[in-house]
Amino acid sequence: MKKLLVFALFSLCINTAQAQIFSGERVLNQQNFDQQRWSWGYFLGLNSYDFNFDYKNYNPSPLTGQDFAVETRTGFNVGLVGNLRLNNNFDLRLEPGVNFNTRGFQALRADANTYREISSTYVHIPLLVKFNANRLNNFRPFVVGGVSTSINLSSNENNPDDNSAGQFRMTTNSYYYEIGFGLDLYLYYFKLSPSIRGVFAINDELVRDADPNSLYTGNVEKMSSRAIFINFTFQ
Template sequence: MKKLLAFALMMLCLNTAQAQLFSGERVLNQQNFDQQRWSWGYFLGFNSYDFNFDYKNYNPSSNTGKDLIVETRTGFNVGLIGNLKLNNNFDLRFEPGVNFNTRGFQAIRADADTYREISSTYVHLPLLVKFNANRLNNFRPFVVGGVSTSINLSSNENNPDDNSAGQFRMTTNTYYYEIGFGIDLYLYYFKLSPSIRGVFAINDELIRDSNPNSIYTGNVEKMSSRAVFINFTFQ
């Protein structure tokens, strides 16, 4: 699903660029939009969250050397946008939103049912710098990058129960860096901006089990989230 959405976004950008370059269109939509000091909007989109594990010791019983496997699924993003124009090519952007996602999580062990389903609701708060290429007819490519933090409302960080009682625990607060690209499409009534972005956690998010030999946490040096966001912004 993630690859299909990314491919669809790329094809939309390519088809729009081709139409603008070779159709000879000269009617400009939203001509004064980029002259605004401040602009506002909202976004809707999709996400796919995964975990990246660093292990203390190699696991010889696993073909991959991993103790844990993650089943990724497609989630949903929604949020608001505040955009400050810095100059003709740079914007400073704040995109507070809420991300909903579910991941499957399992320890590689044949003699026990180790599957966990982790449903997460993140309040995501990114501060981004957006670099815009020069506008060509009614489209404008851009790249975006920055830092962010999130509050995991389903973290179970303060839950006294751990995996021995069926509770997987993560930190409530996480910090990330983000990088992505997209295209601004100037339509008759509004600006539509499809984009794809990689999001990578910096800190360790795992709350260890009480048992130091836990199959879930005992061999984990660090666990950090990584995600792909595909968003459609309306301004």
């Protein structure tokens, strides 16, 4: 599903660019849009979250080659956009939003049922720098990067129960760096910007179990989220 979404977005960008370049179109939509000092909008999108693990002692399962299995699923993003024009090619953007996602998690080095379903609701706040290429007819490619923080409203960080009672716990606050690319499409009534972005956590997000030899947390040096966002921004 994730690969299909990435392919669909990439195909949309390529097909639109080809249409603009070879059609000879010269009627420009939203001609003065990029001259505004401030602009506002909103975005809707999809996400896919995963975990990355660093181990104290790497001793994976001989059958699978790993200690844990993570089942990724497609989630949903929604939020607002505030854009500050710095010059013709650079913008500063704030994109506060809410992300909903569910991941499946399982420890593999055990005979017992170790599956956990981890549902997360993130208040996600990125501060991004957007580099815009020069506009060609009614499209404009861009790359974007920056840093972000999020509040996991479903973290269970302060829950006294741990995995021995079936509770998988994560930190409430996380910090990330982000990088991606996209395309501004200047339509008759608004600007549409499909984009794809990689999001990578910097800090350790795992709350350890009370048992230092816990199957879930004992051998983990660091656990951090990573994600792919596919957003459609309307301005």
